[in-house]
Amino acid sequence: MKVSEMLKVVKDKADKTRCRPLNVFVSSTFVDLKPERLAVREAILRCGCLPRLAEEADMQPRKTVLQQIPYWFRDIHVLVLLVATRYGELAPSEVSWTEQEVRRAAKIRGVFILPYFLSPNLPAGIEFNKNRQNRLKKFKEYLMNLPSCGPALAQPPQYPNSTVDLQLRVARDVGACQSDLRIMEVLKEMLAVWKTELESEEKRGREAHDGSFVA
Numbered sequence: 001m002k003v004s005e006m007l008k009v010v011k012d013k014a015d016k017t018r019c020r021p022l023n024v025f026v027s028s029t030f031v032d033l034k035p036e037r038l039a040v041r042e043a044i045l046r047c048g049c050l051p052r053l054a055e056e057a058d059m060q061p062r063k064t065v066l067q068q069i070p071y072w073f074r075d076i077h078v079l080v081l082l083v084a085t086r087y088g089e090l091a092p093s094e095v096s097w098t099e100q101e102v103r104r105a106a107k108i109r110g111v112f113i114l115p116y117f118l119s120p121n122l123p124a125g126i127e128f129n130k131n132r133q134n135r136l137k138k139f140k141e142y143l144m145n146l147p148s149c150g151p152a153l154a155q156p157p158q159y160p161n162s163t164v165d166l167q168l169r170v171a172r173d174v175g176a177c178q179s180d181l182r183i184m185e186v187l188k189e190m191l192a193v194w195k196t197e198l199e200s201e202e203k204r205g206r207e208a209h210d211g212s213f214v215a
Contacts, residue, residue, distance in 0.1 A: 022077040023050050024044045024049045024052060024076070024077065024174055025072065025076045025078070025101070025105070026053050026079075026080050027054075027102060029082075029089075030055070032085075033082050036118060036166060037082070039166060040166065043167040043168075044170065046171055049078070054068075076111060078111065078112045079101070079102065079111060079114065080174070081098070081116065082166075083157070085136070087099075087132035088132075099142075102143070108152055109152070110151070112152070112155075114155055114158075115143050118166070143157055144157060155173065
């Protein structure tokens with residue numbers, strides 16, 4: 001089935017079931033990981049979600065790439081991160097675009113971050129620049145510690161041994177995120193009902209107390 005056909009199936013299923021598919025952003029360096037990005041795109045579609053890739057995203061007029069990131073992330077649920085042996089192009093802040101995307105996602109409450117450490121085919125994946133090598137090392141250390149940090153929900157990095165293995169892991173993990181988010185929605189509704197009940201009970205208690213005080 002072609003990607004365009006899979007995308008139509010996902011959207012049709014969402015319309016019929018009234019269940020909104022998850023928006024999954026794919027973050028990585030670009031030149032060295034083109035095949036892997038396309039493979040992940042297919043895996044996301046096959047588990048009933050909508051992939052978001054920067055090269056396919058709508059661009060706001062008169063905005064820099066850095067300014068586009070909040071726009072791209074306005075409604076994402078999951079960020080799939082592919083990290084190989086290149087740090088990537090540096091933004092004006094001397095931080096790569098990929099790291100900028102991850103750090104942005106890490107500030108969004110409830111977003112799942114799924115990192116995968118890859119060993120791509122050489123020579124495209126070689127990082128010769130010493131400064132970027134050091135930054136890549138620190139970026140990986142940041143990702144290793146990310147699960148214990150704030151409001152986003154991050155899993156520890158995984159190490160796929162092939163493109164097929166990567167696809168299967170992504171499909172499994174994104175599928176699990178769907179279940180977790182639906183559970184979270186149910187819990188949110190239950191807590192809202194409980195909050196209403198507690199507030200009503202508290203109000204009745206105050207009224208009863210005020211009435212007995214007047215009497």
